[in-house]
Amino acid sequence: MPKLHHFPGGIKLAGHKSESLVQGLQQASLPRQLFLPLKQHIGEYNKPLVDVGERVLQGHVIAAGSSLICAAVHAPTSGVISAIGNFPVAHPSGQSDTCIVIDVDGKDEAAVPVLPDLQQADAQRLSELICRAGIVGLGGAVFPTSPKLSRGKAQGIDMLIINGVECEPYITCDDSLMRNYAAEVLRGTGYLQRILRPQGTVIAIEDNKPEAIAKITAAFAQSGLTDTEIVAIPTIYPSGGEKQLIQILTGKEVPHGQLAFDIGLFCQNVGTCVAITRALEQDQPLISRVVTISGDNIRQPGNWEVRLGTPIRHLIELAGGYLHSDSPHLVMGGPMMGFSLSGDQVPIVKASNNILVMREQTIPHSPGYHDECIRCSKCTEVCPASLLPQQLYWHVRARAYDRAEEFHLFDCIECGCCSAVCPSTIPLVQYYRAAKSDIRAAQTAQVKSDHARIRFESRERRLLLKKQQEDERRRLKREALQKKKAGSTASSADPVQAALERVKARKQIAQEEST
Amino acid sequence: MSSVFVSSPYVAPVNSLQRLMIQVIIALLPGTLTYAWLFGPGVLINIALACVFALMFEAAVLKLRDKPVMVHLTDLSAIVAAWLFALCLPMHSPWWLVLVGIGFTMIAGKHVYGGLGFNPFNPAMVGYVVLLISFPREMTTWYLPASVSGATLSFSEALAYSFGGVDIQQWDALSSATPLDQVKTGIGQQIAISDIRLSPVFGQFAGKGWEWISFAWLIGGLWLLLTRTIRWHIPVALLLGVVSMATVFYLLDMESYASPLFHLLSGAVIIGAFFIATDPVTAATTDRGRLVYGLMIGCLIYVIRVWGGYPDGVAFAVLLANMCVPFIDYYTQPRVYGEK
Numbered sequence: 001m002p003k004l005h006h007f008p009g010g011i012k013l014a015g016h017k018s019e020s021l022v023q024g025l026q027q028a029s030l031p032r033q034l035f036l037p038l039k040q041h042i043g044e045y046n047k048p049l050v051d052v053g054e055r056v057l058q059g060h061v062i063a064a065g066s067s068l069i070c071a072a073v074h075a076p077t078s079g080v081i082s083a084i085g086n087f088p089v090a091h092p093s094g095q096s097d098t099c100i101v102i103d104v105d106g107k108d109e110a111a112v113p114v115l116p117d118l119q120q121a122d123a124q125r126l127s128e129l130i131c132r133a134g135i136v137g138l139g140g141a142v143f144p145t146s147p148k149l150s151r152g153k154a155q156g157i158d159m160l161i162i163n164g165v166e167c168e169p170y171i172t173c174d175d176s177l178m179r180n181y182a183a184e185v186l187r188g189t190g191y192l193q194r195i196l197r198p199q200g201t202v203i204a205i206e207d208n209k210p211e212a213i214a215k216i217t218a219a220f221a222q223s224g225l226t227d228t229e230i231v232a233i234p235t236i237y238p239s240g241g242e243k244q245l246i247q248i249l250t251g252k253e254v255p256h257g258q259l260a261f262d263i264g265l266f267c268q269n270v271g272t273c274v275a276i277t278r279a280l281e282q283d284q285p286l287i288s289r290v291v292t293i294s295g296d297n298i299r300q301p302g303n304w305e306v307r308l309g310t311p312i313r314h315l316i317e318l319a320g321g322y323l324h325s326d327s328p329h330l331v332m333g334g335p336m337m338g339f340s341l342s343g344d345q346v347p348i349v350k351a352s353n354n355i356l357v358m359r360e361q362t363i364p365h366s367p368g369y370h371d372e373c374i375r376c377s378k379c380t381e382v383c384p385a386s387l388l389p390q391q392l393y394w395h396v397r398a399r400a401y402d403r404a405e406e407f408h409l410f411d412c413i414e415c416g417c418c419s420a421v422c423p424s425t426i427p428l429v430q431y432y433r434a435a436k437s438d439i440r441a442a443q444t445a446q447v448k449s450d451h452a453r454i455r456f457e458s459r460e461r462r463l464l465l466k467k468q469q470e471d472e473r474r475r476l477k478r479e480a481l482q483k484k485k486a487g488s489t490a491s492s493a494d495p496v497q498a499a500l501e502r503v504k505a506r507k508q509i510a511q512e513e514s515t
Numbered sequence: 516m517s518s519v520f521v522s523s524p525y526v527a528p529v530n531s532l533q534r535l536m537i538q539v540i541i542a543l544l545p546g547t548l549t550y551a552w553l554f555g556p557g558v559l560i561n562i563a564l565a566c567v568f569a570l571m572f573e574a575a576v577l578k579l580r581d582k583p584v585m586v587h588l589t590d591l592s593a594i595v596a597a598w599l600f601a602l603c604l605p606m607h608s609p610w611w612l613v614l615v616g617i618g619f620t621m622i623a624g625k626h627v628y629g630g631l632g633f634n635p636f637n638p639a640m641v642g643y644v645v646l647l648i649s650f651p652r653e654m655t656t657w658y659l660p661a662s663v664s665g666a667t668l669s670f671s672e673a674l675a676y677s678f679g680g681v682d683i684q685q686w687d688a689l690s691s692a693t694p695l696d697q698v699k700t701g702i703g704q705q706i707a708i709s710d711i712r713l714s715p716v717f718g719q720f721a722g723k724g725w726e727w728i729s730f731a732w733l734i735g736g737l738w739l740l741l742t743r744t745i746r747w748h749i750p751v752a753l754l755l756g757v758v759s760m761a762t763v764f765y766l767l768d769m770e771s772y773a774s775p776l777f778h779l780l781s782g783a784v785i786i787g788a789f790f791i792a793t794d795p796v797t798a799a800t801t802d803r804g805r806l807v808y809g810l811m812i813g814c815l816i817y818v819i820r821v822w823g824g825y826p827d828g829v830a831f832a833v834l835l836a837n838m839c840v841p842f843i844d845y846y847t848q849p850r851v852y853g854e855k
Contacts, residue, residue, distance in 0.1 A: 375795050388849070421529055
């Protein structure tokens with residue numbers, strides 16, 4: 001057991017985890033239609049590879065991209081593509097995005113799996129297979145796993161960290177996954193070890209999940225994994241954040257502007273491990289995930305294994321429906337870092353770990369009036385990034401964004417601790433998010449205007465040059481004509497000489513023009 | 516359906532201004548009650564008057580500023596400011612003195628800057644200093660504890676005094692300079708500390724009566740620490756500042772400089788350390804900054820007491836340190852995660 005460290009700040013939160021663990025993990029039934037957004041990962045957009053009317057089988061690639069940072073989308077079940085167009089998706093802005101719609105035929109016919117020879121497969125081959133399966137980090141960041149593995153392997157990894165911390169209230173999908181698929185978690189860990197060859201591996205689980213720890217420990221005895229430890233870490237939010245978990249386990253900080261693998265660490269979520277196991281052993285791409293449905297406005301909270309693209313409305317029905325259907329408020333993710341959804345027609349995507357079902361009336365921090373900051377610094381006490389949230393707030397409110405950046409606005413991980421403890425109930429993180437997007441928008445605008453300015457300036461230069469050349473040409477022509485006039489009086493004496501001079505002048509003009 | 520777009524976190528807030536202020540009021544009770552027990556009920560009348568006037572001023576200014584009146588009145592910040600201000604006054608003060616002082620506290624100290632959260636100077640100290648400079652006679656008429664004078668004013672007498680119903684001369688025999696003042700005057704007249712302390716106003720450690728009030732403030736201060744209403748940095752640094760300055764000079768010359776314990780338990784050091792310097796709005800906000808800020812106030816208190824023109828220096832020290840807060844905060848920023 002390694003010596004555990006502390007990260008600064010953090011808060012203890014009411015867990016609300018037991019509600020969704022009353023019933024075990026269930027398989028969600030297939031809805032009539034699946035809505036699959038083209039982009040469910042961080043990186044480039046995918047392009048649809050299917051046409052409307054086409055029939056697809058479970059596992060068929062229906063959208064893929066060409067860039068390195070990409071993750072393909074597969075058909076989660078068999079059916080007919082009925083539309084490709086804009087539909088509501090899970091996005092903080094409530095925007096729509098391009099989705100492929102599959103009319104589910106209910107046969108759940110799968111493409112014939114092609115099982116690879118895993119014994120022979122080297123790291124490169126395993127990584128390729130993971131890439132083909134469209135696997136992304138299922139802890140929430142949805143960064144494509146394959147390019148992350150390549151980068152990590154290139155950097156050299158000392159420690160592989162399997163993240164089963166799940167520190168946000170209400171969410172139990174990883175807990176449930178570890179209870180039910182402990183062996184697959186460990187086999188996935190084994191494949192990651194084969195690819196990355198770390199010196200040691202830690203499977204970190206928050207100590208409020210004794211059953212998951214027990215299941216993983218039991219499976220570990222039969223897994224044959226070496227140099228691997230299962231570590232129970234204290235329950236304090238946000239211990240599951242990558243940077244915080246690294247600090248707890250190693251005492252190290254990821255240096256500013258770098259990533260975990262720059263200091264020889266590689267974090268991967270337990271759900272991703274299961275996805276890797278299934279992709280490699282069963283040729284099953286990422287077409288489903290475990291989703292928690294919980295909150296104070298749902299009849300039967302619980303965990304469901306859900307096909308991607310399933311509308312949330314379908315899950316709400318499986319969970320017994322809303323307790324108060326007059327004004328439900330849905331959040332994707334946990335109560336600390338999740339975001340509000342535009343409605344229950346939004347589909348489950350690779351990033352959906354949790355659907356928090358609340359009532360509009362009971363949402364704390366509702367917009368509108370809040371007290372002024374009294375500079376009590378409770379926010380500073382809980383900030384895991386050691387920022388000064390109250391100073392940030394001051395500068396952000398004054399729109400002094402340069403000052404806010406000086407106070408490390410972009411080091412804010414938006415964990416929400418500061419907002420949660422603020423006695424003036426200021427939605428601090430909301431201010432920081434707004435400021436960040438303002439700054440990003442200004443930067444984009446700056447890039448655009450710089451571009452336009454450069455184009456304008458070079459056009460001006462070009463026109464000026466052209467005008468100068470034109471003037472020069474005219475001058476020469478004039479001079480030549482004058483000479484010619486002068487020559488013509490003299491040329492009567494020597495026409496040959498005159499002809500030679502004419503040619504010379506013409507040549508000179510041509511030369512001037514060409515330069 | 517979801518008509519409101521709120522950004523996370525979606526958890527109920529765990530703190531509120533009102534809850535913080537209630538903790539401060541609870542913490543003020545032991546000291547206030549000890550004060551009233553030893554010096555008579557005058558202090559309670561001062562507090563009551565100050566609170567009523569403060570709420571009136573607050574309501575009026577909020578109305579003028581077009582702000583929600585009840586929301587701000589019920590956050591209790593005006594009550595806390597008024598309470599602290601009233602504790603600075605001599606135990607028997609005429610009503611108009613309270614009115615003028617609280618007027619400056621609420622308007623010049625707080626609302627002209629934009630209200631709670633925006634004032635750079637501790638409002639209670641602003642009000643107090645205005646009175647100290649403008650009304651030196653009223654502000655230096657202090658009374659002896661019952662254990663020395665044998666009597667204090669009853670509630671009705673104190674009330675009559677406050678509203679000018681009685682002649683001030685009548686109780687002259689009960690009034691006296693404070694122990695701090697006596698030490699200052701005595702040293703000024705080249706009297707040795709050991710002789711000054713023979714006066715009946717001195718008790719076990721410092722001024723008779725006053726020392727016990729200081730202990731009671733300390734209990735309240737520990738309550739604030741225990742409930743995490745305040746952090747330890749400012750009080751510890753402040754007390755350290757006073758004690759270290761006092762120790763150095765005490766060791767140099769015990770007959771010309773009072774003992775560290777005397778300084779600690781006299782005047783407003785303890786209440787200043789836990790209740791006044793810790794006012795979050797006007798104090799430094801970083802941990803290291805709070806140490807600097809507290810230390811600065813502690814040293815200034817001693818400097819003003821010993822070499823300045825006033826027997827006590829908490830108010831001036833706090834206001835001077837308030838001026839330095841933006842500077843202190845800027846240069847004591849913590850190291851951010853991942854920074855070298």
